[in-house]
């Protein structure tokens with residue numbers, strides 16, 4: 001099989017530090033655990049964190065005579081995911097047995113899909129950047145396929161000095177294997193791809209995307225080539241379980257391969273492991289030891305077939321996905337592409353933002369959510385789910401600014417009070433006298449006082465009108481920031497006799 005480079009032939013992302021023009025080629029196989037109550041072919045629970053071997057039915061333990069029964073919810077989730085990846089949905093697919101021996105695989109084979117997967121080719125748009133000019137570039141990455149398969153159990157070698165234990169809680173849990181085309185050209189692109197894929201899965205609610213719980217993990221295929229050459233031999237780095245590690249594994253592996261090739265050597269196709277402690281990959285097995293999986297259709301399962309009406313009903317229930325949401329926020333609220341991408345990057349952030357923006361000025365809401373809320377969360381090391389300021393509270397702050405009750409500056413103080421102490425922003429403004437002074441009489445008095453106390457400066461202003469700003473600052477200070485800044489500015493200029 002010849003692989004066709006689906007990407008632009010111009011070398012775009014080269015490896016810094018290598019001699020000559022090398023390009024790295026990456027394709028990812030992501031295993032995403034399906035969000036479902038029960039396993040792919042049994043009724044056992046999928047709950048994470050239960051005591052070992054709690055979630056095991058006779059099917060999962062491969063007792064003789066047990067028969068698999070397909071879980072329709074897992075099929076729906078796989079189709080929904082396919083739709084979210086703009087992929088071809090195959091109305092007929094086949095479950096095959098992939099045969100190998102391992103202690104945590106009691107059946108002696110994994111039920112997977114080989115030649116006829118449930119979902120065919122699709123695409124994911126990733127955004128990479130910013131470049132030196134601060135621009136982001138959208139790149140389309142091809143999806144080769146998505147298929148359903150069973151997860152294996154877990155061997156535990158660190159519980160006893162001389163024996164290993166097996167936990168079958170995961171055994172039989174549904175996984176979606178999502179295979180990309182070899183379209184990725186840098187570790188940044190690969191990280192952006194996994195991030196975007198996770199975002200889409202979370203919007204769809206088909207996988208929780210929690211990589212630290214093993215709900216999502218990636219096999220990372222890496223090869224390098226001199227610019228203009230054909231694809232080289234790839235190595236596959238198995239089971240990488242964080243986005244950061246995906247990046248580190250690629251960086252290490254690309255450099256390792258280039259060093260070998262520059263030395264006149266050649267790359268062996270092999271399976272490697274990433275060691276996060278050392279930041280390096282090392283060989284696990286070579287192609288010669290590769291399993292012969294002896295795939296064949298599982299005789300216990302009929303081909304999986306559904307009609308278009310089934311797919312249509314799932315299309316009807318799809319949520320708005322991040323790319324569409326981003327386009328809508330830009331078109332309807334006039335947000336910049338940059339701001340919109342931040343707001344849609346996580347479903348929880350998008351939900352928060354939309355609650356704040358509902359019935360309010362979108363740009364103002366975007367500024368507050370991005371700069372103030374996300375800024376404060378970031379500083380506190382908190383996730384959006386743990387925000388101390390609810391969308392209702394932030395919305396109330398925005399309303400107070402909009403109606404002129406508080407100034408933008410006081411609003412920042414108010415936000416901090418709500419963040420630290422909670423409470424109703426309207427009440428806080430009342431109780432603590434944070435209302436903006438719009439009464440011109442009061443502002444005038446404050447302006448007069450500042451001018452009288454600084455007669456020398458009031459003289460100098462006539463020669464240097466830009467000094468008026470200093471007076472405005474003094475008046476704001478004297479009124480504890482509560483005076484309406486426009487009114488102060490106008491009055492200061494009038495009283496100092498500065499022409500507009």
Ligand code: ADP
Pocket residue numbers: 003025026027028029179180181182183221222223231232233234
């Ligand atoms: P296999 O089934 O043996 O793992 P596939 O053809 O399904 O092989 O490819 C697996 C992954 O390897 C895919 O994500 C694909 O994009 C990627 N891939 C294929 N060729 C290359 C290459 N030369 N360099 C990097 N990745 C590659």
Ligand code: MG
Pocket residue numbers: 029
């Ligand atoms: Mg593979």
